[in-house]
Amino acid sequence: MSEEQERQYRQEDSKVEVSGFEAKYYDTLMNLITLGWYPSFIRRAIDDLELKPGQRVLDLGAGTGRNALLMHERIAPGGEIVALEIGEEMKAQFVKKTREYPEIRLEERRIDEPLPYKEEFDTVFISFVLHGFVQERRETILTNAWRALKPGGRFAILDYNNFDLDTAPAWIRFAVRRVECPLAEDFIRRDTRQMLSAHGFGNFRQHGYFRGYLRLLTAEKLF
Numbered sequence: 001m002s003e004e005q006e007r008q009y010r011q012e013d014s015k016v017e018v019s020g021f022e023a024k025y026y027d028t029l030m031n032l033i034t035l036g037w038y039p040s041f042i043r044r045a046i047d048d049l050e051l052k053p054g055q056r057v058l059d060l061g062a063g064t065g066r067n068a069l070l071m072h073e074r075i076a077p078g079g080e081i082v083a084l085e086i087g088e089e090m091k092a093q094f095v096k097k098t099r100e101y102p103e104i105r106l107e108e109r110r111i112d113e114p115l116p117y118k119e120e121f122d123t124v125f126i127s128f129v130l131h132g133f134v135q136e137r138r139e140t141i142l143t144n145a146w147r148a149l150k151p152g153g154r155f156a157i158l159d160y161n162n163f164d165l166d167t168a169p170a171w172i173r174f175a176v177r178r179v180e181c182p183l184a185e186d187f188i189r190r191d192t193r194q195m196l197s198a199h200g201f202g203n204f205r206q207h208g209y210f211r212g213y214l215r216l217l218t219a220e221k222l223f
C-alpha cells in the first residue's frame with residue numbers, strides 16, 4: 001500500500017466505538033440487518049474456536065456479552081473469560097447478560113493502548129473490532145494479544161477476510177464502502193496473515209463464512 005493511500009485513513013472516521021441507539025439495540029440490529037442469519041453464524045464461528053473446558057479467554061471489544069455467553073458454554077467448568085469494553089451501553093448490557101456467571105469478568109480498558117496481561121490466556125478473541133482501527137493501533141492490539149497469550153496460545157480474529165474489493169459483487173462493495181466503517185476497506189486490502197507473522201504468530205487456521213467474505217483466522221503464538 002502506498003503512503004498516499006495509507007494517509008487517507010484517520011481514527012476519527014472509525015465507527016468501531018458503537019454508542020447510542022445502535023449500541024442499545026446492537027444484537028437486535030445485527031439480527032435484522034442479516035435477515036436473521038447472525039445468531040446461527042456467531043454460534044458456528046464460536047464453535048470453530050474449539051475452546052475447551054478450563055481455558056482462559058480474553059475478549060477484546062466484547063460488545064453486549066452475546067459472544068461471552070456462547071464462549072462460556074465451551075470453557076465451563078473451570079474456565080474464565082475476561083472481557084474488555086469501553087462503550088457505556090455495551091457495558092450495561094454485558095453486565096446484565098452475564099451477571100449469573102462469576103467466571104465472566106468485564107474490565108473497562110481500551111484495547112488499543114498497552115494492556116497489563118502477560119502469558120495469562122489460552123485464547124485471545126477479537127470479533128468485528130480489528131478492522132475499525134488505523135494500522136498503527138491494530139499493531140498495538142496485536143502486541144497486546146501476543147503478550148497476553150500463554151506460549152502456544154491462539155489469537156482468533158473474526159472479521160472481514162482479505163479480498164479484492166474492486167472485483168467483489170456490487171452489494172459487497174456497497175456494504176463496505178457505504179454502510180461500514182471507512183477503515184474496513186483498508187483492513188480488507190491488507191494481508192492479515194503477514195501482519196500476524198511479523199508479530200510472532202504462525203500455524204494459521206481459517207474458517208470462511210458468508211461466501212468467504214467473513215472469516216475466523218486463528219494464529220498460534222510461536223515463541
Ligand SMILES: C[S@@+](CC[C@H](N)C(=O)[O-])C[C@H]1O[C@@H](n2cnc3c(N)ncnc32)[C@H](O)[C@@H]1O
Nearest residue numbers: 016017018061062063085086087090110111127
Ligand atoms: C462492532 S462492535 C463488536 C462487538 C462484539 N465483539 C461482537 O462481535 O458482537 C465493536 C465493539 O468494540 C468496542 N470498542 C471499540 N473501540 C474500543 C476500544 N478502543 N477498546 C475497547 N473496546 C472498544 C465497542 O464499544 C463495541 O462494543
